[in-house]
Amino acid sequence: MQPRNMSMSGVVDLAAVKAAGEAKAKAEQVRAEAARQGGSAAVPPSALVIDVDEAGFERDVIQRSAEVPVVLDFWAEWCEPCKQLGPLLERLAVEYNGRFLLAKIDVDANQMLMQQFGIQGIPAVFAVVAGQALPLFQGAVPEAQIRETLDQLIQVGEERFGLTGIAVDVDADAEGSAAPAARPAGPYDALLEAAMSALDAGDLAGAVQAYKNVLADDPAHPEAKLGLAQAELLTRVQDLDPAAVRKNAADNQADVAAQIAAADLDLVGGHVEDAFGRLVETVRRTFGEDRDAARLRLLELFEVIGVDDPRVTTARQALARVLF
Helix, strand or coil: CCCCCCCCCCCCCCHHHHHHHHHHHHHHHHHHHHHHCCCCCCECHHHHEEECCCCCHHHHHHHHHHCCCEEEEEECCCCHHHHHHHHHHHHHHHHCCCCCEEEEEECCCCHHHHHHCCCCCCCEEEEEECCEEEEEEECCCCHHHHHHHHHHHHHHHHHHHCCCCCCECCCHHHHCCCCCCCCCCCCCHHHHHHHHHHHHCCCHHHHHHHHHHHHHHCCCCHHHHHHHHHHHHHHHHCCCCHHHHHHHHHHCCCCHHHHHHHHHHHHHCCCHHHHHHHHHHHHHCCCHHHHHHHHHHHHHHHHHHCCCCHHHHHHHHHHHHHHC
């Protein structure tokens, strides 16, 4: 199965658009659950380095990347540079004390993952942050460069996605402690997983309904609100001809429906500021029902990105200026 939410070559998805809002929503849930349980359980240092295969990639990498940046080390037993880089990354994972998680992937045993990441040579190091894959470096590079790269990765995780890492019990390994028990499933986990499975299968109507089922019981559920906004956006654009939509918007500046459709495509393509700017300008030059239509679509797109995203804050300020 293709890693969920990854930006793969030649594939247009919402990874670049939704990562920040989705990660923040999940991080808020994790922190809330930890608070209810009196704090999150710490992991032993040995749990900071894990072996990952294709079957466990979704669980061990994609899902964990909503809590902590996951660094992927693609290696093989026959690769001499890998034998230099691997131990260094393992040492740094322990030294950084939970600020990132190191996932080691044997390319000989996981050819599909190697192909999906477009790897031409090893060692190759990637990161996954909030479900979004980022290339870091290739080859056995100097330790100072690795540290600089890791520091930048951690900073991005904190500032854009609210990822503060995982707690580490430095005495756990020495005491022979077992890994902490998994957090009990929440009341809506099955419905949310059904929604994500429907998205993976291209069943947008099923995903929309699954998210609506959650919101019917908990209207403020952050992950369901975000997921519904994203699924509805994908539903709106799935049958559009991008070239025709963009030409229509360019040729008909006063056509509100044309501008709204183009803004949807802008957002799906990762052009967040363009989408927001287009709709703010449409609100500025329209009145009555046309203005309301553009304003409401802009508010819907805010939900797709996440209301805490600084781009949303800037656009809200611009919207307020043209409205008042």
